[in-house]
Amino acid sequence: MNIDHHPSEALLLDYASGALGEGSSVVIATHLALCPTCRQVVRDMESIGTALMEDLKPAPLSGNIKPDIFNVPFAAQDGEETVSAPTEASLTPVLPEPLRRYIGGDLDQVPWRRLGLGAYQCLLSTDEDETIVRLLRIPAGKLVPSHSHDGMELTLVLNGAFSDSTGHYVRGDLQEADGLLEHQPQAAAGEDCICLAVTDAPLRFSSLAARMVQPFIGI
Amino acid sequence: MPIRQASSRNSQSAVLYAAVGESRGSRFVERTGKAVVKSLSAISKGENSITDNMEDLLAAVASTQDRDAFHSLFDYFAPRVKSFLLGKGTSPELAEEAVQEAMLNVWRKAHQFDPSKASASTWIFAIARNTRIDLIRKTIRPELDPNDPALVPDAPESAFETVLASKNAERIRARVAALPEEQKEVLHLAFFEDTPHSEIARKLNIPLGTVKSRIRLAVQRIRSEIGEVE
Numbered sequence: 343m344n345i346d347h348h349p350s351e352a353l354l355l356d357y358a359s360g361a362l363g364e365g366s367s368v369v370i371a372t373h374l375a376l377c378p379t380c381r382q383v384v385r386d387m388e389s390i391g392t393a394l395m396e397d398l399k400p401a402p403l404s405g406n407i408k409p410d411i412f413n414v415p416f417a418a419q420d421g422e423e424t425v426s427a428p429t430e431a432s433l434t435p436v437l438p439e440p441l442r443r444y445i446g447g448d449l450d451q452v453p454w455r456r457l458g459l460g461a462y463q464c465l466l467s468t469d470e471d472e473t474i475v476r477l478l479r480i481p482a483g484k485l486v487p488s489h490s491h492d493g494m495e496l497t498l499v500l501n502g503a504f505s506d507s508t509g510h511y512v513r514g515d516l517q518e519a520d521g522l523l524e525h526q527p528q529a530a531a532g533e534d535c536i537c538l539a540v541t542d543a544p545l546r547f548s549s550l551a552a553r554m555v556q557p558f559i560g561i
Numbered sequence: 562m563p564i565r566q567a568s569s570r571n572s573q574s575a576v577l578y579a580a581v582g583e584s585r586g587s588r589f590v591e592r593t594g595k596a597v598v599k600s601l602s603a604i605s606k607g608e609n610s611i612t613d614n615m616e617d618l619l620a621a622v623a624s625t626q627d628r629d630a631f632h633s634l635f636d637y638f639a640p641r642v643k644s645f646l647l648g649k650g651t652s653p654e655l656a657e658e659a660v661q662e663a664m665l666n667v668w669r670k671a672h673q674f675d676p677s678k679a680s681a682s683t684w685i686f687a688i689a690r691n692t693r694i695d696l697i698r699k700t701i702r703p704e705l706d707p708n709d710p711a712l713v714p715d716a717p718e719s720a721f722e723t724v725l726a727s728k729n730a731e732r733i734r735a736r737v738a739a740l741p742e743e744q745k746e747v748l749h750l751a752f753f754e755d756t757p758h759s760e761i762a763r764k765l766n767i768p769l770g771t772v773k774s775r776i777r778l779a780v781q782r783i784r785s786e787i788g789e790v791e
Contacts, residue, residue, distance in 0.1 A: 400640030
C-alpha cells in the first residue's frame, strides 16, 4: 500500500537541518525508513544546507588545528557502523530502525502497559524532557475518545490502520496534528492499530468521562 | 504495507546494493590514482575547481587512506564547516573542536560514502551537522539504518543514478541562489541558527503558517526545477 500522508516540508527541514528534537526525530526517522519519497526530499534538503554552507565566508582556523588532527591515530575502517543483526528473510521486523533500538527489539518484545478500553501503550525513553514518545496499540475497530492537542502530535502508523475526519492512515502514513485539530480516530477492523506517537503537551479529551479517566490511564 | 511484501523487496534491494557497491569499488580504484593528482593541482588554481573533484578525493581517502587527499578535503572544508558551526553564538574554541571532530569523522567514515546517494559535499555537510548535534547541542539524533531489513528500499532506478547525486547538488545550489530573499532567510535560520520552524516564526514575528508556506514554496521551487531538468 502506498503512503499518502507525509510530514510537512517544514518538519522534514527541521530534521534535515538537525534542529528537530530527539522525540520528534524518532518518529520522522522511522517514517523515513518506510518512505523512499521523503528520504529523497531530506537528501535534497541536505544539499540545500550544503549549498548554503559552501556560500558562507570561510572562517580562518587558528594555526594549530591541523597538526592536532593529523596526530590522531587513524581509526580502523571497520567496527564503527551499527549494522542490524542479520535476519532471515522470513523474519523481516515490523518495527524499523531507529525505533527497534529504542524498544530493544521488535514488536513481539514491546513491554506493553494496559491503558484501559482495550488499548495499550509503551513509553519510549529519550533524553528529551519536552516531548513524550510512545507506541500505542488500539484494538481493531475501536474508537479513541475525541480529543484535541495543546501542542503538536505526530502519529505514525506501523501496523493496521486508522481513520478520522482528516483521512485514512496505513503503515508508513504520518499524521501531523497541531492545537487546532480535534479528532476521534478509529482503528480499522481486522488488525490492531499500532502507532508511534510523539506529543509535546498532554492531549485534551473533549468528553467529561474521558477527562476523568485521563489521569489514571496516563495519556 | 504487508510485511511479506517487504521481505521479498528487501532481498531484491540487497542484490541491487551489492551490484552498485561492486561497480563503485572497481571504478574507485581505477579513478583514484589519477584523480588525486588532478584534484591537488585544481586546488592550487583556485577553490571553485576543487568542488568538481570532491568525490574523487573522498574516494581516495576511502580506498587507499590517501592522506594528501584528506589534506585537500580538510583545507577546503574545515574553514567552511567552522563558519557553519559558528552560527547561534558558538564560541570559536568549541567550533574548532567540533571542526576537528567532524573532519576526523570524515576520515573514519569515508568508506561509508555512497556517491549514488549524496555528493561528497553533502555527505560532509551531514557529518558536520551531526557533530553539531552531538558535541555542541549535546543531544541525540535518531537515524535510520540503511542496512535494516525493515527499510523500504529506494525505487530500483534511483539506485543507479550514481552521477546524478553530484549533478543534483549543483542544480540545487543554483536554485538556492535564485530564491527570493524571504525564502532564503528561513532556510538560513533553519541551517545556521539551528532553529526549528516554530521558533523561526517567533524570531521573524510572522505566523507559523507563513513560515511553513515559505519553506514549502522554497523546497518545491528547488525540487521541481530538478524534476524538470531530468
